[in-house]
Amino acid sequence: MIKKLGDIAKWLRSVNNGYRFTLEPIDGPSKQPISGPFSAALSKYGTGPGVHKWLHYWVFYDQRFAALERPLRILEIGVQSGGSLHLWSRIVHPDSQIVGIDINEPCRRYAGGNITVEIGSQADSDFLKDIGAKYGPFDIIVDDGSHIAEHQEISLCALTPFMAPGGVYFIEDIHGRGNTFAGFVYGLAMQLNEMSLDTDVFDCHVNSVQRHVSTVEFGAFFAAIWFRNHPMEKLQSSKWGDDWIPYT
Ligand SMILES: C[S@@+](CC[C@H](N)C(=O)[O-])C[C@H]1O[C@@H](n2cnc3c(N)ncnc32)[C@H](O)[C@@H]1O
Numbered sequence: 001m002i003k004k005l006g007d008i009a010k011w012l013r014s015v016n017n018g019y020r021f022t023l024e025p026i027d028g029p030s031k032q033p034i035s036g037p038f039s040a041a042l043s044k045y046g047t048g049p050g051v052h053k054w055l056h057y058w059v060f061y062d063q064r065f066a067a068l069e070r071p072l073r074i075l076e077i078g079v080q081s082g083g084s085l086h087l088w089s090r091i092v093h094p095d096s097q098i099v100g101i102d103i104n105e106p107c108r109r110y111a112g113g114n115i116t117v118e119i120g121s122q123a124d125s126d127f128l129k130d131i132g133a134k135y136g137p138f139d140i141i142v143d144d145g146s147h148i149a150e151h152q153e154i155s156l157c158a159l160t161p162f163m164a165p166g167g168v169y170f171i172e173d174i175h176g177r178g179n180t181f182a183g184f185v186y187g188l189a190m191q192l193n194e195m196s197l198d199t200d201v202f203d204c205h206v207n208s209v210q211r212h213v214s215t216v217e218f219g220a221f222f223a224a225i226w227f228r229n230h231p232m233e234k235l236q237s238s239k240w241g242d243d244w245i246p247y248t
Pocket residue numbers: 050051052053076077078079080081082083084085101102103104120121122123144145146151
């Protein structure tokens with residue numbers, strides 16, 4: 001039996017390695033210069049509620065969470081020592097609402113001002129739906145909770161209906177090559193490529209992911225799902241110019 005398991009492990013490793021490829025390094029500075037509201041706030045953070053994140057997440061935050069000047073609704077799963085909730089509140093418009101959820105009761109102490117903390121599990125879809133109904137729709141959701149793949153999937157499915165138009169759902173700490181939640185998000189991204197042509201007019205019918213999701217991004221340990229400002233009812237192409245050669 002053990003021999004068989006060993007063989008399976010060996011086979012899995014060989015299959016996995018088949019998918020591994022290396023990229024030639026790109027010349028350039030080894031440290032990406034960081035600038036933006038998050039790195040600026042972190043550079044003078046000093047004392048206060050503890051915050052702990054992979055540095056490259058801040059680079060993404062700085063580059064991609066740019067529209068912070070209007071009031072936003074933000075939900076962060078995983079409060080821990082309250083640091084990231086407080087960072088959000090220092091950066092975003094003062095009329096923004098920041099909600100943190102955690103299973104740990106003492107996290108309530110980080111509520112105050114425009115920060116609300118609710119206690120419950122991200123694996124409990126009824127709890128999440130109540131949160132969505134009470135505080136949504138959300139412009140930004142960050143899942144920095146248990147980091148358990150099954151929980152991440154439950155949360156994404158429960159909270160998607162509470163995304164605001166143009167909002168982003170950012171999942172942190174997706175670790176491991178065989179991560180099943182990564183597989184779930186890849187599956188969503190694959191649905192963006194589904195093509196169901198209406199040949200008469202050369203338009204494409206959309207599935208529900210294409211209708212609501214504009215982009216899925218992956219980075220080291222994270223994924224970001226961007227929602228459309230308006231549902232896309234069909235995918236269309238167009239032609240310009242009048243000089244065409246025939247296809248061979
Ligand atoms: C990585 S920490 C959060 C860090 C925080 N977002 C920050 O950046 O400073 C993870 C938190 O998730 C909480 N947590 C663990 N399992 C959870 C669950 N099932 N539902 C909600 N929160 C959970 C833990 O209690 C912990 O406080």
